[in-house]
Amino acid sequence: xxxxxxxxxxxxxxxxxxxADYQKGxxxxxxxxxxxxxxxxxxxQNFKPVDVLKVDILPxxxxxxxxxxxxxxxxxxxxxxxxxxxGVAFGTGLHPTTKLCLxxxxxxxxxxxxxxxxxxxxxxxAIASKRLGAGRVVAIDTDPQAVEECKHNCKENCVExxxxxxxxxxxxxxxxxxxxxxxxxIFKRLMPVLxxxxxxxxxxxxxxxxxxxxQFLTLTPHEPVKIKxxxxxxxxxxxx
Numbered sequence: 104x105x106x107x108x109x110x111x112x113x114x115x116x117x118x119x120x121x122x123a124d125y126q127k128g129x130x131x132x133x134x135x136x137x138x139x140x141x142x143x144x145x146x147x148q149n150f151k152p153v154d155v156l157k158v159d160i161l162p163x164x165x166x167x168x169x170x171x172x173x174x175x176x177x178x179x180x181x182x183x184x185x186x187x188x189x190g191v192a193f194g195t196g197l198h199p200t201t202k203l204c205l206x207x208x209x210x211x212x213x214x215x216x217x218x219x220x221x222x223x224x225x226x227x228x229a230i231a232s233k234r235l236g237a238g239r240v241v242a243i244d245t246d247p248q249a250v251e252e253c254k255h256n257c258k259e260n261c262v263e264x265x266x267x268x269x270x271x272x273x274x275x276x277x278x279x280x281x282x283x284x285x286x287x288x289i290f291k292r293l294m295p296v297l298x299x300x301x302x303x304x305x306x307x308x309x310x311x312x313x314x315x316x317x318q319f320l321t322l323t324p325h326e327p328v329k330i331k332x333x334x335x336x337x338x339x340x341x342x343x
Contacts, residue, residue: 104162110154111147112140121150147251185227186259188252192225193284200284200308203338204228207306208282210329211340215288216279219300220269224291226253226264228282233262240277245271266269272295282283282306289313290298294322307337 110132113121118139122129125147132140146152169178187195195200197282207260207307208228212218214236223242232240241311242253242264253266271293283290288307290297297305305325312318316337320327 104160106144106158106160108144108156108158109146109152110140110142110156111150112153113139113150115139121147130160142168163178172257183231184260185230185234185288186314187225187227187256189258193249195225195279196227199333199336200338201227203207203308203336204282204306205231206331207338208232208339209309210306211306212237216303219274221283221297221300222285223253223266224249224284226256226266228284229253229264229266230253230257230260230262231278232282233264234260237280239278241265241267241274243267243271243274245270246289251341273302274300276300277302279303280306284308287311287319290319290322298324303343304337305341305343307341308336310339311335312337312338 112118112255114137118141123209130142132142163179164181166177168175169182176184185196189195201253205228208231212232215238216238217239218229218230218232220226220240220243221244223229223244229240229242244253245268247268250266250268253264256265257264271299277300278286279302280298283297283306290307307319310319312335316339320340323341325341325343327339328342331338
């Protein structure tokens with residue numbers, strides 16, 4: 104993004120009189136005994152600029168980045184932090200399949216939607232869903248230890264997620280969005296069940312290589328609306 108920067112040069116007396124009337128901030132470039140050179144980002148009436156410059160303005164996302172000081176992290180308010188303990192459950196955000204799911208959640212989930220996270224592990228995708236504005240979020244896993252990790256991490260992140268020791272076959276309702284970061288063999292067994300658990304969008308990940316992707320696409324009755332690859336891992340988004 105570019106802005107025009109107008110440079111003016113006035114005597115000190117003229118400058119301070121102008122500043123009192125202008126009542127906005129200016130950028131002082133240099134001062135001498137008989138002049139003050141300054142810049143503003145709009146043309147001034149009754150004054151002729153000595154120069155007009157084109158200036159590239161960095162968007163806030165590039166100008167202000169997270170800063171770490173030992174064990175403290177200062178982040179801008181548009182970043183949604185997710186705190187995850189390095190436990191025994193899967194899902195620290197480092198694996199490509201988790202990154203793909205996090206990307207797809209930001210692209211396809213709408214605020215207020217209900218979300219079901221199948222095979223939640225640490226709960227990272229469930230927590231991210233809440234951070235992104237989801238309504239009710241349910242996270243299920245067949246591993247009791249993973250459910251305990253999910254509960255711990257949800258408490259650390261101050262989000263309300265229902266972490267339940269349950270298999271998808273026992274879920275008796277459907278959700279706006281389903282996210283499942285599993286393995287192809289599990290999808291082969293569970294796809295008929297998973298298909299009935301979402302009303303709008305499903306995000307599937309955990310598919311390695313083109314052959315697994317092709318096999319997965321034969322399992323679903325819905326056409327993919329998005330396929331994304333990262334380090335030879337694939338994520339697929341379906342609409343009901």
